[in-house]
Amino acid sequence: MTNTGQYILETDGLTKEFKGFTAVDNVDLRVQRHQIHALIGPNGAGKTTVFNLLTKFLIPTRGSIKYNGEDITHIKSAEIARKGVIRSFQISAVFPHMTARENVRVALQRKLGTSFHFWRSVKSLSGLNDRADELLTMVGLERFSDSQVADMSYGRKRALEIATTLAMEPELMLLDEPTQGMGREDVELVTELIRKVSANRTILMVEHNLSVVSRLCDTITVLQRGAVLTEGNYQEVSADPRVKEAYMGKAA
């Protein structure tokens, strides 16, 4: 698996059309290994759609996707996940009717190879509890192992989501607005968490909070109306008048 190529993810002419409307337009994205890479852009720019294409929740109209040098354009969602690309969703993605520990165990248990075993007791999964609790501790949820997730706060759900994602030991994490809808305190927590978990892995994240982006991200790609507007580090991108315009046009 250890591929030493510079880019972990490359797209070539990635395009998605919805009934004549081009949501993603000829995007060539290069994500460098071990970087935190941001994908930013005004609302409706096509960021989430890019994520959906990368993880095959949507089928590209044109273009190709390479992961670790391998063409994954025609591979299904679940298999892409098994190759080490794990995504989060713009709204928190947890399993509300399970406990926090069970949530994390869902990610851990696939390796046991017993996920189709309907005759085996659920107790056979308790060997995973220590690892699950370790991951929960890492995101500051050690006190909530046995809590029903539906009752947890929004910030904690997002933290749990990250713990579950980490349980997959992903090589590439795709985070869609991990701090959206959070108060300042939770934003700080999650920012630090992302920094912590970025060691030895690559992160591609969509983020509206530019202070988070400036603190975390090595490379930033700006998307506008589906196409790449510019790319560079924070200084370069924030100095670009076209970027300001793209944001002002909408946000002001």
Next chain:
Amino acid sequence: MNTKIGYLIAIALLLVAPFAIYPVFLMKLLCFALFASAFNLILGYGGLLSFGHAAFFGGAAYVTGHALKVWGLPTELGILVGTAIAGVLGLAIGLLAIRRQGIYFAMITLAMAQMVYFFFISADFTGGENGLQGVPRGTALGFIDLQDNLNMYYFVLAIFALGYFIISRAVNSPFGQILSAIRDNEDRATSLGYDVDRYKLLAFVLSATLAGLAGSTKTVVFQLASLTDAHWHMSGEVVLMTLLGGLGTIVGPAVGAGIIVTLQNYLASGPLGAWVPVVLGIIFVICVLAFRRGVVGELREMLRKSF
């Protein structure tokens, strides 16, 4: 702990019940309790509304009837064959339906079940409108005479216990964990590397198989397999039982089945005989409007709140 005591009491009651209540009625109750519990596996735990479970119940009923009456198989084997065929039928229908969601899933299962129903109407071996009558009960283990209602009752109780155990184990298994994850958030389960369709398909096949076990057993009890078993009314009734008892609770559907079967029997012999469907319909409406969690679900919620 509490559940253990609850189960012990239930077992004790079921063991002495035939001395107080007519065994054939109890057997009917157990067959439908098993049917509803099996159905709950796909609706309550898989989150998929099948509107075609009569095909599995009725299909197994006919096959077992034929196997016992025409082929002269031993009772257990006859039941096993019927159950297996329901599983195969479940696989076939499941493969076609499982990719669909919501109302489309319900429609495909209903359409397929109607095809099965029309096949039973036209096929010779089913005896058409008359059904398959006079199916021999035979013996259990080759020496226990099942013609005796008390023997038959304990035989049915054993089958029910086995089916019920398989269902509750499946719910509380590694597989059950993935199934509830899928029900809670299918996209997230996919993005954690699970091929969700395969898990849903297994749940559907298990559900169909156990619904078949209920149908086969029912044939032996009543020595009859008929079109009623495969009619879409039956698919609707099992939805009602499950919702009334409590969706996604382990005991709920069995309780729901108990209530419906008791009501049907009670009403049928009284002055309201012709109004049974209307009464059931009213119960359904009340249940949907006022007790969304079903009887067991509401009780559990009350207990949870009072602590």
